[in-house]
Amino acid sequence: MIISNIKLVNWKNFKNVEVELTERNFIVGANASGKSNFLDVIRFLRDIVKQAGGLQYAVDQRGGVSKIRCLSGRQVAGVSITIQLASSTNEHEPLWEYALSFKHSGGGIFKNQASIISERVENLKTNQVYSRGTETDGEDSETLKFTHLEQPTVNSEYRDIYYFFQETQYLHIVPQLIRDADSYLLASNKEDYYGRNLLDKMNRTNKKTRDSYLRRINDILQIAVPQLKNIDFITDDKGIPHLEAIYQHWRAKGAKQQEAQFSDGTLRLIGFMWALLDGQETILLEEPELYLHSAIVKQIPEFIYKMQRRKGRVRQVFISTHSYDILSNEGIGGNETIILIPSKEGTGIFKALDLKDIKKQLDAGFTIAESVIPKIAPSNIQQMLEF
Amino acid sequence: MKVDIVGEDEVTRAVLKRMISAYRNDLSIDKILPVRGGQIKVSAPKYNLLQSPVILLTDLDVYDCPPSLIQDWFGNTALNSSYLFRIAYGETESWLMADRKGFSKWINADINLIPLPSIVDKRKNIIEIIFPYKPSLYMMKKIASASKNDTIRDSLLPKEGAKKGPLYNSILVPFIEKIWNIEDAAKNSTSLAKTLERLKSF
Structure with a gap:
């Protein structure tokens, strides 16, 4: 399945937005426009359904409802997320709609x-609806702490x-953390923000x-890093994987x-390829261009497109990026590019084709990089x- | 001898590499330039200042004839003898499709979708295939769309708002490396035949 639509109310810096999504999505925007916050919605849903997860866990991980709720969301108390899932063979065939809305409770002596x-x-095929809320019989403050989605x-x-959400993958490898062998033990049951758990x-x-x-x-490293051969996986005598x-x-056998x-x-390249090979459902890649030579970066869009298609199935990929080299690939479509534009009343989300000035430039033959990057650059x- | 090659896109560079490996395996490719496609026109005069061998291939595109492109890019500056500056009539893609038999078989579509070559200049005996519009666009919209191969169609048909198919380079480069018959193509394109001649004597 793929996530075909996301609607957010009061989620972090998004006050009220809705966007349609496709198999491959490039998320672009200025610094602090909310690229990671947007991807975080999907990770939030994953935190709800994962082992030892749940709504309270997902909210705690993010510092409580007050840290999630949009600063521009003045009138509305709650945070709402609505997502649609569609068939991965036909993105125009919606299968499910899931909507969750929650608010802060407690304070004072209450937690x-x-x-x-x-x-x-809602099952969009049969139109069967499962719905609950504060008014539903049998619900009380205790039952409303848990989503039904998280309860098998x-x-x-x-x-x-x-x-579906259990199988989504997030990847933003910070090489320094993988190298730190001690963090292997520390991170084992926590959320893997930075790829510490890759090994x-x-x-x-x-x-x-x-x-x-x-x-x-x-095979691929052979091309990108020719000095490095025969990557293998071993466990040392303490049982720690390497x-x-x-x-x-210069020595014949190498070291x-x-x-x-x-x-x-x-390390970034290995992690990036592992996520694409191993991911069974939606994969979130945060700035895959980091630390890589521009000649490699240029290949990323086509490389991802290929790797998404395996065993007759397409897995959805989200890519947040600032890279001119990625976005200058001429095969990237205007529906695959999601642009975030911040304003005083929260960030807006647009598909490149839905913005008139961008569409005009794309029709005139501009690449996504040529039209979108100037649009999102800070104006001054x-x-x-001058400092 | 070491040589730098210059092409504005992946396809052009693959064409240069293939031609060099087929006809001049005494040359070894040093650097592949430029870093970004749009820079080629700006950089072209700079390669003329290098005293080392450079082979550049570009598209004739909107220019009427090669001399007007050269005039526009270089003014009256003469080109250095270590600088092989070549222009493909239309686009590099025209050279690929000029191998009508090989290309149509590979793309799995009717050979008649690729126009027959016509005479561009009778006096100079120049023949080229003339496409009704941009050759790469014609290839994607007219030929690839008629392909009986699902992978080729999916790779080459552009998504909305995109200029090229999502796997444009990934699918064309292997064709250039393994299948493209340069001699057959040169029979249908004088600009390719002349480039071949010049490359052999470079």
Whole structure:
């Protein structure tokens, strides 16, 4: 399945927005326009359904409802998220709609927490609706702390949504953290913001699958980083997993290196390819261009397009980016580009084709980079030099 | 001998690489220029100042004839003998489609979708395939759309608002490397035949 539509009310810097999505989505916007906050909606839903997760956990992870609620959302108390899921073979065939709205409760001697205002699931094929809220019989402040989506005893009719979000992947690797062997233990049961768990993830994949992924990663690294050969996966005598490769130098046999010695770019590239190979559902990639040579970055759009299509199935990908090289790929469409434009009343979300000035430029033959990057650049940026 | 190659897109660079490896394997490619496509017109005069071998290929595009492009890009400056400056009639893609048999078989569509070559200049004996509009666009809209191969159609048909198909380079580069028959194509395109001649004697 793919996420075909997202509607947000009061979510972080989005006051009231709605956007249609497709198989491949490039999220672009100035700094602090809300690219990560937008992707965070999907991670939030994943936090709700994941093992040892749940609504309270997802809200806590983000510092409570007050940190989630939009600063521009003056009149409306709650935060609402509505998503539609469509078939991945036909994005125009919607399957599910899930809507969740929650607000802050507690304070004083009561614990701060999130309380559900309403939760609604609709099967868009059969039009069957499952709905609950503060007015529903049998609900009280305790039951309203938990979504039905997170509870396997209640969600059997829409288990597909539950599985879908469990399988979404987020990747934003900070190489320094992978190299830090101590963080392997620390991060094991926490949310993996920065790819600390990458090695752990590899460890938990069964050997046959892992070997086949590593073979493909090797083939590509061979082209991008020719000095590095035979990437392999090993566990040391303490049981901690490592990546190992042969670094070719003046000695005939080369030298063995582990991930701590890999370059930033190599680690990012490995993580990026692993996510694309391993992801079963929607994959969120945060700035895949970081640390990579522009010649590699230029290949990213086509590379992702190919990697999304495996075994006759298309997996949705979101890519947040600032990269001119990525966006100058001429195969990127105006429906695949999502532009965030901040204003005093929250950030707006637009598809490139829906903005008249951008559409005019695209029709005139501009690439996405040529038309979109000037649009989102801070208007007085040259003043940075006047200090 | 080491040589730098210059082409504004992935397809042009692949064409240069293939031609060099097929006819001049004594040349080894050093740098691939420019970093960004749009820079080619600005950079072209700078390559003329390098005293090392450079091979550049560009599209004739909207210019009437090669001399008017050269006049516009270089003014009256003479080109250095270590600088092989070549122009493809129409676009580089025209050279690919000039291998009518190979291209139509690979793309899995009727050969008659690729126009027959016509005489551009009778006196100079120049023949080229003339496409009704931009050759790369014609390839995507008219030929690829008629392909019986799903992967080719999906790769080459542009999404709304895009200039090219989502896997345009990924699918064309292997064709250029492995299938494209340069000699056959040169029979239908004088600009290619002459480039080949010049490359051999470079």
